Amino acid sequence: MRRVAVTGIGVVSPLGHSTAELFDNAQHGRSAIRLIASAFGDRRIESLAATVEFNAAEHFEPMSLRMMDRVSQFAALAARRALLDSQRGALVESEQERAGVFLGTGMGASQTLDDSYQSLYGKMSARVNPLTIIQGMHNAPAAWIAIEHHITGPTCTYSTACSSASVAIGEAWQKIACGQIDFAIAGGAEAPLSLGSLLAWSAMRAVANIDPSDPATSCKPFSRNRSGLVLGEGAALMVLEPYEWALARGAPIYGEVLGCGMTTDVSHIARPGIEAQAAALRAALKSAQLDMSEIDAVNAHGTGTQANDAVESAAIRQVFGPRAMRIPISATKAIHGHLLGAGGALECVLALLSMRHRVVLPTMHLLIPDPECDLDYVPNAARHNVEVRTTLSNSFAFGGSNAVLALRAGH
């Protein structure tokens, strides 16, 4: 098995468009969550969301833009940034077929679907935009990346709800580690802020109540007064390549993907279970050939729902025993929202940056301790000058698709 390095990062996120901006906002706990208003006939419906500030026309040709849903725009731009960041340059022909794209997205082209419904059932028009299929197909974001960078090896899209990106990164890691490919762009993209999607999540009663004192603080992972998640949008893509090759070319090395543990919770379609989450954590350790004593930090799934945060805490306790109390656990969804199928990628990026900068990121808006969540969540303030060499990054999804990435710091 070959070691796998992360040599480039590109983000399009509610917390910024560069890794520097993203990390600065994350370490200072600045929340991107706010109230947005969606038009619905002559009404306006308010929702909490973490949005991306973005003018797509600055980045794409007009015809490409018309063919791309917002989720593809995010993916393509983040991949472009990741490749640039990797200082890798364009792939030559012999490298192109040894390269792949591995992208997670949970809801895919949510706005395209919404627009189609609006046209078909709202306006009672049987005229459907001829680009609907191209905009809406789930593999479009990955395909745009492959087209732009002439990546002719495997282009795979993973849709396992909230773990999609972690699964995608895990699959890319495995393919490089086994020698099937030598280069991957891996991560996730999500643009779930269409009105239909916002209302569907709200109807499920999974969404946080608006904090009347400050909507930006509405998502409160691991706090006793947590009331749910807040949807976020964006993309995070990383360049992965064999570690030795990265060293040889003097590439920037953010860190390594050491392994990935995947399990399926078969107890319920949407209710998380302790056993399957703990099994995913153990599977990640086994995959990375690490002992639990070697884990320095955890980037939690930490959605801010009652069920997830209590179950995740119990799963971490089960795997780490008494040591669980001494492992710092960061839940950054409090400030960038839940990016669903891209969440695992943005959180993996934050975990890598955290190790690189020797800063443990805070879990914001955690003001009321919960007896069921009694671990060290790094509440409300970052910790500086902390050596973190290994981190587990958790993603636990509806449908029971759990994925945990094991990451190691770069140099």
Place this chain on the structure above:
Amino acid sequence: MTTTFDRLIKILTKSYKLDPATVTPQLRLDEIGVDSLGVGLMLFDVEDEFQIKFERDPGPLQTLADVVVYIDQVMSEQQSAPVPNAVSKADT
């Protein structure tokens, strides 16, 4: 008065980089970059702009002039007859 050609060019600039000052009716669609998918999108946009409905295959459209002739033909046919709705509320 704005001609059919002018209105068509305005539509095409939504999807393609065109300099309206240098575009002539003899310009071929493929020279602008309009492929078969692009033709479908152009006709969809034309239906919106001209409030008409294309119900038959236009046959080969090679130049902008071909498209203008096709639009004018369908407009003249549909101005003398009511435009049929593909789906009406009564059908559902």
